[in-house]
Amino acid sequence: MDGTYATRSGPRSGRRIVCACALAILLGSSPALAGKRDKRFAPSPDRTTATQDDQGVYIPLTLPVAPESVTATASDVGGIDPTMVPIIDEDLKFMVHGPGAQIRADDAHAFATGAGLVVAVLDGGFNLNHPALAGSLGIGYDALDDDFDAHDPGNGIDDDLDGIVDRGGGHGTFVAGMVLLSAPDVTIVPIRIRDDEGWGTNAQTLRGLEFAQRIGADVINLSITNSDWKQREVMHLLGQLVEAGAPVIVSAGNSATSIYEKEMALSEFTLAVGAVDSRDVLADFSNYAWITPMVYAPGVDLWGPIGNPRDDTWGTWSGTSFAAGIVSGAAALARSVHPEYSALQIHDHLRRSVDLAFNAWGWPLGSGRINLLKVVTQ
Ligand SMILES: [Ca+2]
Ligand SMILES: [Ca+2]
Ligand SMILES: [Ca+2]
Incomplete structure (x- = not known):
């Protein structure tokens, strides 16, 4: 897959030059990245007993509550609600009639x-071949392979034997699509x-943050x-990123509990995002907070775009992961x-730019729920 997406020329070649420069800088000054590839570990039979040791502790993505409900519908499959038929368009205008209208994307x-x-997007x-991302991608990083190709649409194998093949497939693609919906x-x-x-692993999260x-x-x-989440190194890096001016947007989680149970959302350096439905009612799976x-x-x-099992696969998906993507675009x-x-002023600004x-x-x-028009006019 190396170079597959990098060769796609979009209308924004200037950015690719910027990214090429970034790559040159990285290649010339990334001893910390080289040689830090850690070995992969077999999944623990009991992943709920996570310990301070990030070596081998597997951390689940914020996956949709019911992954089997994902309707990974290829764009050429019939029977789709006419109002939801995707029109593959580089700027995702096809979405402004759904959540895009709710958050005033077009006006913003x-x-x-x-x-x-x-x-x-650390995910x-x-x-990276999905049409929704065409022309919008910079050079990324793969903290698992320690290379610059983050492409991973799944291998068609249920590697962790949980009965769901490629449970995480398409997750990052979908999050990226939601970012582009807002921005x-x-x-x-x-x-x-x-x-x-x-x-x-946490080690992979750390290396991803280092790249960012x-x-x-x-x-x-x-x-x-x-x-x-409060591992010292992760918190230290998040603090540095925020100090450098980068808002850090995190999903609140999908366990329908108070956010206080989620350490990551307690971080002073992050802005946690929960999910609401099209009526602005809290999603029944979303974590939340009273204070x-x-x-x-x-x-x-x-x-949005899924890209699994085929490059042009679209579908519907639910989760605070994707709500976070929308707010990252808002940021x-x-x-x-x-x-x-x-960065912290950006967090506060987003909290105020709501309905x-x-x-x-x-x-x-x-x-409340993010309102992009308020984001850009307040
Ligand atoms: Ca790779
Ligand atoms: Ca699986
Ligand atoms: Ca797999």
Whole structure:
């Protein structure tokens, strides 16, 4: 797969030059990356007993609640709701009638599109050949292989024997698609830190974050759960990234619990994102918070690019992972209109750029659902 997507020329060749420069810098100054390839470990029979030892502790992605509900529908398959028939379009305009309308994407794009900014998507299951990503990709990094090709659409094998083949396949592709929904002109830098079944180690997360730091990413998206999020090295790196000006957007998780149970969302350096449905009601799977100032975004039955099992596969998917992608795009828009803001000011700005959203009992959620028009006009 090396070079497959890099050879695709989009209309934004200037960015590829920037990325090529970044690669040159990396190749010339990345001794920390070289030689840090750690060996892969067989999945533990009991992954719920995660320990401080990141060597061999497998960390699940924030996967949809019911992976089997994913309707990985190829674009040429009939029987799709006419209003949801994908029109493969580079700027994802096909989506503005769904969640795009809910978050005022079209209106916001009259003010900003994220042009010139880089969003690092640390994830897994990237299909970099998907048409939705054409012209939007920078050179990425693969923390599992220690190479610059993050492509991993799945191998068709149930490697972790959980009964689901390539459980993580397409996850990163879908997250990247959601980023582009909010910010169609950003450059996505795909950073592979999870395998095609959705597992990875803290060491891989660290190396992925190091890469994002080296290229000076403008926004960091982490749609993962991490049992040891407060690992000293991870927190240190997140702090450095935030100090350098990069908002860090994380998914709140899909276990329908208070966010206080999720260490990553407690981090002072991150902005946690929960999911609401098309009525702005908290998704029944979404984590939430009563006090922690998190933000919400559409995350139920989103339509987007999957790329598994085929390059042009589209489908619907639910999860806070994808809500986080939408907010990462929003963070890029915020950076476009507020270059003077610190990363934490971007977080605060996003928390304020919302409409009311509610839980199942009709009570307003702490922060509401992101409104991109407010992001770019406040
Ligand atoms: Ca690779
Ligand atoms: Ca599996
Ligand atoms: Ca597999």
